[in-house]
Amino acid sequence: MTGMQYVYHIMLDPFVTLQFVVLALKLWTGFKVLNRRILQTVAPKTDSCVVSILLGPSGSTPGASSNFHELQRAHLLLHRAAEVLQDHFGMTVALDLTYSISGMICSSYEIVTAISREKKPVGILDEGQTRVSLVWMVLHVWKLSAMTLSCSAVxxxxxxxxxxxxxxxxxxxTPGPQLGALLRVVTLSPQLRFTAAGFVTVDRSLLVSALAAALTYLVLLTQFSGNY
Structure with missing residues (x-):
């Protein structure tokens, strides 16, 4: 791998992942604020005890309430922002996930192979190549975890x-027409989920599946290499 490739994979590629994660977390913050505004708008109109039971303790906290039209507009804007983020980063996320999963398998296999070659595995991390493989594996696991967990949070x-x-x-x-209109807007909106260019849904289950697949391939590669 040339120096320019190292610069891209170590510096530029994680920055692209970090940009996506930061934008996803901004969406998550936006939905958190929207939910708090909904609680603050609904809570004063009903019994605080009932609100605390059904909507959570934060529903009874005082704060500036919003009108229902503002809540509808905020909800639509957040969903539109999620669509734009999905359209802009869909293929990038798909390629990044593929690269991270395959890189995690290769790096972990290199570490296991290096450990199996050494008679004293205690000082295995003193070797330069093993440290490089460990850095790559940590980088790939971080990218995979950051993308899946941020999308799942949103x-x-x-x-x-x-x-x-x-x-x-x-x-x-007797819910008023404004609250009913807010319910229709929220209910009729499609379920928000991020996909890797439509191939797979990016959430916590993908992280678990990727780790399980990496472990399975690692065991198979280790067994095959031990037979030759």
Whole structure:
């Protein structure tokens, strides 16, 4: 691997991943603020004890409430921002996930192979090549974890918005037209989830599947290499 390739894979490529993760976390923050505004808007209109039970303790905290039109607009803007992020980074996320999973398998295999060659595995990290493999493996695991966990956090918070509004409507004996309109907007909006260019959903289950697949391939490669 040339020097320019090292610069790209060690510095530039993680920056692209970091940019996606930061934008996803901004969306997560936006949905957190929206959910808090919904709680603050609904809580004063009902019994605080019931709100605390059904909507959570934060529903009874004082704060500046918003009107329902602002909540609808904020929800639509957040969903539109998620669509733009998905369209812009979809193929990049797919390539990054493929590269991270394959790189994690190769790096871990190099470490296992180096350990199996040494009679004294205690000082194995003193070898330069083994340290490089360890750095690569940590980098790939970090990228995979950062992308999957950030996307999963956004999807979870967006799903919480729908649940909050549904429970808020159930709390009102006669929900007004504004609250009903907010419920329709939130319910009819598609479920927010990030995909790797439409191939696979990026969430916590993908992280677990990728780690399981990497471990399986690592065991198979180790067994095959031990037979030759």
């Amino acid at each position: 999807s979870t918070e967006a799903a919480a918005t729908r649940l909050l509004v549904q429970r808020a409507v159930a709390l009102h004996s």
